Amino acid sequence: MKQLALPFLFALASLTGLHAQETYYEKHVAFPANATAGEKLDIASRLVPTPQQLEWQQMELTAFLHFGVNTFTGREWGDGTEDPAIFNPTALDCEQWVRTLKEAGFKMALITAKHHDGFCLWPTKTTRHSVVSSPWKNGKGDVVRELRDACKKYGVKFGVYLSPWDRNADCYGDSPAYNQFFIEQLTELLTNYGEVHEVWFDGANGEGPNGKKQIYDWDAILKTIRRLQPKAVTAIMGDDVRWVGNEKGIGRETEWSATALTPGIYPRSGEQNKKLGIYGKAKDLGGRDIVARATELFWYPSEVDVSIRPGWFYHADQDKQVKSLNHLTDIYFKSVGYNSVLLLNIPPDLRGLINESDVQRLKEFSAYLKKTFARNYVVKGNEAWHGTSGTVRQYDVQKDALVNTFMIQEDISKGQRIESFLVEAYKDGSWIHVAEGTTVGYKRLVRFSDTCPERIRVTIRSARGMANVSAVGLFYAEPLADKSEEVQLTDIPVDEWQVVGGSEDSRQAIDGDRKTVWRASALTPLVIDMGHEVKVNGFSYAPSLEEDLTGTIYKYAFYVSLDGRSWTKCEASGEFSNIMHNPVPYFVRFGKTYPARYFKLEPVSEINNKNVVTIGEVGILTK
Ligand code: FUL
Numbered sequence: 001m002k003q004l005a006l007p008f009l010f011a012l013a014s015l016t017g018l019h020a021q022e023t024y025y026e027k028h029v030a031f032p033a034n035a036t037a038g039e040k041l042d043i044a045s046r047l048v049p050t051p052q053q054l055e056w057q058q059m060e061l062t063a064f065l066h067f068g069v070n071t072f073t074g075r076e077w078g079d080g081t082e083d084p085a086i087f088n089p090t091a092l093d094c095e096q097w098v099r100t101l102k103e104a105g106f107k108m109a110l111i112t113a114k115h116h117d118g119f120c121l122w123p124t125k126t127t128r129h130s131v132v133s134s135p136w137k138n139g140k141g142d143v144v145r146e147l148r149d150a151c152k153k154y155g156v157k158f159g160v161y162l163s164p165w166d167r168n169a170d171c172y173g174d175s176p177a178y179n180q181f182f183i184e185q186l187t188e189l190l191t192n193y194g195e196v197h198e199v200w201f202d203g204a205n206g207e208g209p210n211g212k213k214q215i216y217d218w219d220a221i222l223k224t225i226r227r228l229q230p231k232a233v234t235a236i237m238g239d240d241v242r243w244v245g246n247e248k249g250i251g252r253e254t255e256w257s258a259t260a261l262t263p264g265i266y267p268r269s270g271e272q273n274k275k276l277g278i279y280g281k282a283k284d285l286g287g288r289d290i291v292a293r294a295t296e297l298f299w300y301p302s303e304v305d306v307s308i309r310p311g312w313f314y315h316a317d318q319d320k321q322v323k324s325l326n327h328l329t330d331i332y333f334k335s336v337g338y339n340s341v342l343l344l345n346i347p348p349d350l351r352g353l354i355n356e357s358d359v360q361r362l363k364e365f366s367a368y369l370k371k372t373f374a375r376n377y378v379v380k381g382n383e384a385w386h387g388t389s390g391t392v393r394q395y396d397v398q399k400d401a402l403v404n405t406f407m408i409q410e411d412i413s414k415g416q417r418i419e420s421f422l423v424e425a426y427k428d429g430s431w432i433h434v435a436e437g438t439t440v441g442y443k444r445l446v447r448f449s450d451t452c453p454e455r456i457r458v459t460i461r462s463a464r465g466m467a468n469v470s471a472v473g474l475f476y477a478e479p480l481a482d483k484s485e486e487v488q489l490t491d492i493p494v495d496e497w498q499v500v501g502g503s504e505d506s507r508q509a510i511d512g513d514r515k516t517v518w519r520a521s522a523l524t525p526l527v528i529d530m531g532h533e534v535k536v537n538g539f540s541y542a543p544s545l546e547e548d549l550t551g552t553i554y555k556y557a558f559y560v561s562l563d564g565r566s567w568t569k570c571e572a573s574g575e576f577s578n579i580m581h582n583p584v585p586y587f588v589r590f591g592k593t594y595p596a597r598y599f600k601l602e603p604v605s606e607i608n609n610k611n612v613v614t615i616g617e618v619g620i621l622t623k
Helices: 006-016 037-045 051-059 069-073 094-103 143-154 175-191 218-228 269-276 288-293 316-321 325-333 356-373 504-510
Strands: 028-030 061-065 108-114 157-162 198-201 233-236 296-299 302-307 340-345 385-387 392-396 403-410 418-427 430-437 444-451 455-463 467-475 518-520 526-542 553-561 586-606 613-615 617-621
Touching (some): 051 233, 094 108, 094 143, 094 356, 143 157, 175 218, 325 340, 356 467, 430 444, 430 455, 455 467, 526 553, 526 613, 586 613
Parallel strands (some): 108 157, 198 233
Antiparallel strands (some): 385 467, 403 467, 418 430, 526 617
């Protein structure tokens, strides 16, 4: 992180008459104590990425590969007690993964070397809870190595996800011991596998108030990465790449890479972010008002991580829920097109292959993007130009071109400066409004209705000093039918079901409509009389569809009864593992069948330990 002394630079700029814009601040800048709002904005405009951050941003499409014991148990979060013997892919072929990704245009593959369950996909010296203890290749296998080799062969960059939270390691929670253990694991991954381009540390930790508390030595962890892999970017619990704030694949329309959000791994982050009233999910992380109140800024660009399926790990029952082409395309426009990098998860299946349904969808996705962006209809759209607030640039458009997508890019090696822009089209003798937007950054895409302009003009409505536009484009994206991935939440009709003892609005939880929500102001169980005996082998829980997830159940117990008086607790994991970040319906299968006329869903804890419950829908599984 290069930091240049500001007072000195100001003096230099005024003495030499140099344009102040020739001074850049790489990755981080602290404002001088007495800087005015105007000076701060000027400094903000000259904050730039490191070469690694720039290279990362230019990749646009990167892929996540969630693979591990969860693939074999069907869970999203393992609890660390899994028998390593269950890890036994029958036809693992990392070359198939990488070929699939490469052909689909992905520039990097990032593997869950260790997820929260602690099982390591490489033969680590730190624990036997790894591939060494699994029958796969008689304990001689190394998934990380196979993926690394495949990436090398196909010229795809390689990254690792190493979960800081570890539910298997005995030393987890004994802070110094676990820090050492974690750094050893990291050292192995960053020493023995050639070049690593991204290191991803998840912030997730579902320990709850009575769980183990680990205080991470982020400073030592980061220093290890910088020492061993200086070209790698550090993501999420890192300071190069920022989590966008959701797992739905949707970025912000106004996305500042130059942000006042202090990365969570810095001890000062809590206090500073609180003072500014910002947090990772906040809408505005770098607007004028925030910059004026900030004391320092970070080049901390957004990464949109989302799975191609409802879950992060492969589950056969989600084969029909692979996101539609329309959905994936929308994600592309709302991630890459919103100044972010897309990290799309494609989880290998039990064989150790990317499943046919995902391969097929990726093919469609890349064919669609290739076709859409093959031809830029703006004449000389790739010519760079610069302008301040109010600057207008006119372009010719190729004759008779039908377009519906506008692209604009800033040369971010000189900072992110555009605050808002307008696009108008000249058609039949007059200028009409076509599109507008706020921030641009590395890339901004805006969709509009089909039109056939003769010319277009782009106005920089507002910029921080001199904005540097590197490219402008017009394209045609063919409309796609919305084949939404409707999920069936229950295997049996719900018409006969009655709520037992609850208020009338508890019906909202079983009315077959996810949009209607039942809310209870305590951790109240939901008891249902199904009217007759049913062979139950699982249930589904769908959280509310609303933005505010207050009341979403994290831990639960599920009971069945034949008479509504004596209850049997069903065998289940007892947690909707990742629901706070990925609020999709959860399907819990007991692995056995219980005869039942009544069922009871008992909330044990809420995602934020509040004493409230919301249920979008509950269903019963019998198949
Ligand atoms: C989350 C984790 O808890 C999920 O399991 C997944 O790995 C996702 C990418 O990050 O926080």
